[in-house]
Amino acid sequence: MAAANNPSINRAQIAQLVRESLRRHVQNGTSPQASQGPNPLVVNISARHCHLSQESVETLFGKGHQLTPKKWLYQEGQYAAEESVTLIGPRSRVISNLRILGPCRDFDQVELAATDAISLGFKVPVRNSGDIAGTPGCMLMGPAGFLEMNEGVIRAAPHVHMAPEDAAFYGVENKSFMKLRVGGDVGVTFDRIFVRVDPSFKLEVHIDTDEGNACGFSQDVPCELIK
């Protein structure tokens, strides 16, 4: 599941505000994007998870079943559900406790990191959320039944959610690409952060667990979003 944040006590946001404040005082303004944007930059790691349609939830959990929010995420209205499923891969290898993110969507999609895909024994393409045509499928198992997904297993491309005011500040458009520079001991720049602009979005970059591990990400590591 995505690193979750209670909207009222947002540790990531506070950490970023402190970082930016320190940076303004300590450095000589080399990070204008990070320090002067209209909104603080939040970076979160999305662990493997799935999105399901209401119909698929009912197949897995029973007629009329509604997802129960367990932890609210940083994006308004999004949550990690109490419910999780078992994913069965093409070689009958299994991932237990695959978290469902709510609310329901109009399609089924499983988002894995490359390490997860390797452990299951299949190749998963890098795709933007929703772009699932021609991707591999899998089987999901819930307490009330099985769901056969013919497609929808992806490695989500790293991406940034932002509102139009953020896009205007960074000078980027919806569906363009930006870079995320992650400092620290390792030092990694993600060169193709897919930009998703919507008035409902809060400024947040999502990278997966492999990407987070590779760059040694923690909320203490400085991050900078660059056009």
Added chain:
Amino acid sequence: MAAANNPSINRAQIAQLVRESLRRHVQNGTSPQASQGPNPLVVNISARHCHLSQESVETLFGKGHQLTPKKWLYQEGQYAAEESVTLIGPRSRVISNLRILGPCRDFDQVELAATDAISLGFKVPVRNSGDIAGTPGCMLMGPAGFLEMNEGVIRAAPHVHMAPEDAAFYGVENKSFMKLRVGGDVGVTFDRIFVRVDPSFKLEVHIDTDEGNACGFSQDVPCELIK
């Protein structure tokens, strides 16, 4: 173990030569470092492994035991040994078949990716090979006994081996940093590739499995070394 290459049939080197040749014909020379250097750029992924002293090998495998080369690596004289050990972490969690790389060194060192360290349940610092003071230890188990390492478990910093002629070409010095730009669907630049210059070294970047998975590395993905 590091991705291994038989010196006489070097798939990585051939792939790189083909890539460079194609690039010269297809593109308009935007990658001078990659296409005009004195030696082809080889990038290999090092999976978790250990280096041991001869004394430690004898503790684990018996008095007088010598490592047996199983697969020669790209760097002259380096090999993955037939021998492997079991690593026991601080919470009694285990990694089996931890490959030993030879020849023996004068210290013991275990190199893990962040994902390995997380699965074992401890934190491992990013260090250059040999810089092990103050790092965590672990227990190794072999057929003839146990070896208690008080320190030496690291996440190896991504690094590049090169000869003085490569360093002159790139304009870098021993112990400086370079960048490795990895293309493909994900697009990741490693901003702190530690430079190790020695007349015996062949030009080769080593990244670990997490870094390789994060950038979607394969021998078909274009890589560029940048000062």
